[in-house]
Amino acid sequence: MSCMVKICGINSEDALIAAMSAGADALGYVFFPPSPRHISLNGAKTLTKRVPNSILKVGLFVEAGDEALETAIAAGNLDVIQLHGKESPERVAEVRERFGLKVMKAISVSTADDIEAAKAHYDGIADFLLFDAKPPKDSILPGGNAVSFDWTLLTGQNFKSDWMLAGGLDPDNVAEAVRISGAPWVDVSSGVEKAKGVKDARKIADFVRAAKGY
């Protein structure tokens, strides 16, 4: 069992170095001001410059307009646009076409119906599907809430798009989550932090090792 790993919420030099040295395959930068992981355009410019082409630079947005996307893509030299709000399939296709980049659509999951709806509306439209738990009712964040969902909902599923499992993963549960779901990619933020928005180098290393089965 081995899978690809995305570390989301890179917002400091320490986090960047920790994720790159641990062997992360993709790094996520949060362009959503209400988030404790939000990164400025200048911050993104600095923290993406040293990333080799072998590691995907993913910008996370919530219902952002074209101008905001364009500025962040230029600042961060992004490879993938992660849409983590209520963007429609038409908007996903439009962003993909307009910017010529890969697009990842976050899918909020609590029941099997959510997987079926994603298959019907976004599979093959987005380059990546990111299955994440539905946010708690009182959360101001649509993701990054350290909440997981029933991984068996993904067992044996096939998608046209590449896909990632996210939500409440950590170094202790990620191997089991991959075994049950069959995920080719995992994505984590809260589970590798020492405080909200502050990454922990040891947890990042442990997470990547566990996900890749070293």
Ligand SMILES: O=C(O)c1ccccc1NCC(=O)[C@H](O)[C@H](O)COP(=O)(O)O
């Ligand atoms: O991280 C945030 O603050 C955030 C804000 C708005 C939308 C999405 C956000 N995070 C998404 C992620 O970090 C991951 O893609 C995923 O939700 C996993 O998060 P976690 O449960 O914290 O590992």
